[in-house]
Amino acid sequence: MKTNFDVLIIGAGIAGLSQAIALTEKVVSLSIAIVSKSALKETNTRYAQGGIAAVMSTQSDSYLAHIEDTLNASQHKADKEVVSFVVENAHKGIHQLENWGVRFDQVQNDYHLGLEGGHSQARILHVKDQTGAAVHDELIKQLEHHNTISVLEYCEVVELLLNANGEAAGAWIYNYAEKATTKINSKTIVLATGGMGQLFQYTTNSPIATGDGIVLASTLGAKIANLHSIQFHPTAFRELGKSKLFLISEAVRGAGAHIINEKGERFLFKYDLRGELATRDVISSAIYQEIKTSGNDGVYLDCRHISKELLAHEFPYIIENCKEGGYDLTIQPIPITPAAHYSCGGIQVNMQGESSIPNLYAIGECANTGLHGNNRLASNSLLEAIVFTRNVANHIQNNVANLVYHPTETAKQTELSNEEPDFFKAETDVLKALLTAYFISKSENDKADLIEMVTYFKEQLSNIYSNELSELHFRWKLELVEMLLQNDSLNVEVSPVDEHKLQW
Incomplete structure (x- = not known):
């Protein structure tokens, strides 16, 4: 090489x-x-x-x-x-x-x-x-x-x-x-x-x-x-047992798709006059609040009123992926959930x-x-x-053109092992759940739980010295979470608008 x-x-x-x-x-x-x-x-x-x-x-x-x-x-x-x-x-x-x-x-x-x-x-x-x-x-x-x-x-x-x-x-x-x-x-x-x-x-x-x-x-x-x-995308295709979710493009809402709750109601206008064309942060927050209020996670993207020809022409890849997950976008609502999308x-x-x-x-x-x-x-x-x-x-x-190679100031990197890629999987799953809960709820209690867990994991790692690549990756995750918490003035929660000001 x-x-x-x-x-x-x-x-x-x-x-x-x-x-x-x-x-x-x-x-x-x-x-x-x-x-x-x-x-x-x-x-x-x-x-x-x-x-x-x-x-x-x-x-x-x-x-x-x-x-x-x-x-x-x-x-x-x-x-x-x-x-x-x-x-x-x-x-x-x-x-x-x-x-x-x-x-x-x-x-x-x-x-x-x-x-x-x-x-x-x-x-x-x-x-x-x-x-x-x-x-x-x-x-x-x-x-x-x-x-x-x-x-x-x-x-x-x-x-x-x-x-x-x-x-x-x-x-x-x-x-x-x-x-x-x-x-x-x-x-x-x-x-x-x-x-x-x-x-x-x-x-x-x-x-x-x-x-x-x-x-x-x-x-x-x-x-x-x-x-x-961290931006959450509001319309990720929710499939049981999966954490890496398929994204349903913003463009589908731009083409006229609705977001509905378990009762079939378009609820976004309670939170923003733009409804489905509000920004991602507003819609994601509104979905979470709707779930919290209703007590169930039944939120859906509804395209049934849109021409099948238009959907087939503009969104063939999305239709195909939803079908692979057991849903036909053209005839039934698709279960969705906000998912971490962009830093x-x-x-x-x-x-x-x-x-x-x-x-x-x-x-x-x-x-x-x-x-x-x-x-x-x-x-x-x-x-x-x-x-x-x-x-x-x-x-x-x-x-x-004006730069030359200068010797780097470092000792030889320890040879790493990749024999156990899931060595810290359980700990990683706990960390992901706590971090997600905090970013969704913005709760001081959730933040305290997250800080406590990060501190605990770092203390445990202080007694572990291995050349496992999975250990390095887990240490990086802890560093990232600490950096995320250093400046955590998260997006302001969206409140329902005055219904008298709604423009239908």
């Missing part, structure tokens, strides 16, 4: 792959390594159904409207300068993806634009209901044209390394196939490791979305910000993607750019990744 690279990119979703391609197109001679913890196609990007929000014509939409929608969804905690930059450059990101082979759905030679919750205009470009997979497939094809990009599949970074100057300069990587740890030297590191949905009891995230990059950066001393802002905060970066550690960049869901604030607007995630790709690529291009 080659061990010296100009750029080490950790993560292989839209952020990581587009970063590698953009860099190579700018500087053909750059040697780049992409580290993928699993198979190249196992990434959160592939689960992104709805699409990418972008103002492609100012005749029917406006930058200002998209900016205002983003700020409103963020509970006015987003950075307006960042929001404006991303929105105003969105069309450039779309054209970049098109140059790389992505073909967004069209109708009458124009983009077919979807409407999603929180958006005041239809502005969601998509490829049916599998936009993320379509984009990811084209990016993978692009890699074939660049022989200076090396893809390290089934490899996991277990430690980031600094050189004597305090700059990010390499990493220890565990290779699952070879069951060995290798040191990689690099001039620059880009973290594109995604979110941390797997910390929670129910999530729409990939099994590898465990927050590794955030922990690794924090260990180096990188600034972490807004980590408590709005993470490694603090500036407009060039730089973290507080020299030569360490972060992009995508693991980064806190300031775009999302407390709550991400639907379909702004893939957008953020592709727009920031350009900035990061420009900054690395301007600096990498």
Whole structure:
């Protein structure tokens, strides 16, 4: 295995792959390594159904409207300068993806634009209901044209390394196939490791979305910000016995789907005048309160009133997955539940993607750019990744030529064992349940229980010294939970609105 690279990119979703391609197109001679913890196609990007929000014509939409929608969804905690930059450059990101082979759905030679919750205009470009997979497939094809990009599949970074100057300069990587740890030297590191949905009891995230990059950066001393802002998606397909749930896109509600309770009532208007087109945080909170009030978990997505032809044309993938779970979306309500979906905060970066550690960049869901604030607007995630790709690529291009390899200040990494991957499964399940309960209830009692359990687990680990990879992973989970609790001003609970003010 080659061990010296100009750029080490950790993560292989839209952020990581587009970063590698953009860099190579700018500087053909750059040697780049992409580290993928699993198979190249196992990434959160592939689960992104709805699409990418972008103002492609100012005749029917406006930058200002998209900016205002983003700020409103963020509970006015987003950075307006960042929001404006991303929105105003969105069309450039779309054209970049098109140059790389992505073909967004069209109708009458124009983009077919979807409407999603929180958006005041239809502005969601998509490829049916599998936009993320379509984009990811084209990016993978692009890699074939660049022989200076090396893809390290089934490899996991277990430690980031600094050189004597305090700059990010390499990493220890565990290779699952070879069951060995290798040191990689690099001039620059880009973290594109995604979110941390797997910390929670129910999530729409990939099994590898465990927050590794955030922990690794924090260990180096990188600034972490807004980590408590975890977005729950309100319409995950609830299947008994499953924790990784299938996401039913926001676009289905945009097409007219209703959310109903056990009695068949549309209850969202009690909480927000926008009903099913309210933002994700509002709907998720309303669902939880409806469940709490009614005493049962019977909440459903109802598409029975929508044309079967429209559903079949726009959402074939969703229909297929629901059928596999025993439900026909076109003739019966689908059981749903909110599930951890997106990490709005993470490694603090500036407009060039730089973290507080020299030569360490972060992009995508693991980064806190300031775009999302407390709550991400639907379909702004893939957008953020592709727009920031350009900035990061420009900054690395301007600096990498002046960088040289410096020896990293570290002892040899202990050889790790992966013989018992579920060594801490029981403890992890308890941690997930307690963390989920707190994020849902916002109860001080639940918080106290969570803190007590984390303290107990850390005390137990203080007497355990093993080289099990599962132990390292569990320690990381505890660190992430502690970071989540350091800034836990969770989203304000939604209260029912005055019925006299409802507009039907």
